Amino acid sequence: MNLARIHSKPNLYIKSLEKAILDTAGTFLLRGWKQIEKENVEIVDDTVLPEILRIQAEGFEKKRRGEIIKDSNKFRNIFYVIKSQNKVVGYCIYHLKPTFSRRGFEKKAVIYSIAIDRKFRSKGFGKRLLEESIREMKLNSVLTVFLYVNVNNTPAIKLYEKTGFLVVKEVENLCGQNERCYKMELKLF
Ligand SMILES: CC(C)(COP(=O)(O)OP(=O)(O)OC[C@H]1O[C@@H](n2cnc3c(N)ncnc32)[C@H](O)[C@@H]1OP(=O)(O)O)[C@@H](O)C(=O)NCCC(=O)NCCS
Incomplete structure (x- = not known):
């Protein structure tokens, strides 16, 4: 652990912790995650990782090779791929977030x-x-289920709207320095 870095950027350190x-x-x-029969959608396995890394690099400015490989182990059950004629054509990675509210303990998922x-x-x-x-x-x-999307990413915003997500707020500097993004949310219950 680099103590000098912790002292120089304590907020950053607390956030990453x-x-x-x-x-x-x-x-x-x-643990105990239940899977359902899904049409052409499967969970990730190591054989399709190179293809996923290629699709990620093509879709975003920032490559997230290390994080994607880590998630394929840590969040394997909720790291989905979609196939067409047995070929991977896309992926979606979720993370689960435990939250506590007046109603008690709740599970939320974020599209990473x-x-x-x-x-x-x-x-x-x-x-x-x-x-x-x-559905799963x-x-x-x-x-x-919630997510953050750059306000200029029209194809993604349209996709989320068509799936039932609503914009709940606008935030700055989360999707990048001086960039604005929407937090979008879909309530399942
Ligand atoms: C965003 C992305 C995942 C959408 O996937 P896709 O398979 O092309 O989306 P779909 O074909 O399922 O389209 C879903 C809806 O979004 C709308 N849509 C999709 N692409 C669009 C575009 N370029 N312009 C406007 N609307 C669009 C369509 O109207 C469609 O609704 P419909 O079925 O009623 O016609 C894809 O564009 C992508 O990979 N982008 C790069 C990575 C990225 O930006 N990810 C999101 C980060 S938040």
Whole structure:
């Protein structure tokens, strides 16, 4: 542990510690996760990882190779891929977040990353991937699914709206320095 870095950026350190604790709690929530029969949607396995890394790199400016490989182990049950003719054409990674409210303990899911192979976009794969995975979230008593999307990412915003997500707030500097994004939410119960 680099103590000098902790002293120079204590807020950053607390935030990353908080994230690590929540992620660990999230993996506990995955114990006993129930899977349903899904049309052309499966959970990730190591053989399809190179294809997923390619689709991620094509879909986003920032490559997240290390994080995606880590998630394929840690959040395997909620790291979904969609296939067409047995070929992976997209993926969607969720993280689970335990929350406490007046109603008690609740499970929320956040869409950490989603992308469809450029050659297969606008053909309904993104929508099917979300619908199938969200069906499974509901079966597992996830109360809300939320995500953050750049205000300029029209294809993604349209996809989320068509799937039933609503904009709940606008935030700055979360999707990048001086960038604005929407927090969007879908209530399942
Ligand atoms: C966002 C993304 C996943 C959408 O996937 P997709 O498979 O192309 O989306 P779908 O074909 O299922 O479209 C779903 C809805 O969104 C709308 N939509 C999709 N692409 C659109 C576009 N380029 N412009 C406007 N609307 C669009 C469609 O109207 C469609 O609704 P419909 O079925 O009623 O016609 C895809 O564009 C992508 O991988 N982008 C790069 C990565 C990214 O930005 N991820 C999101 C980060 S928050």
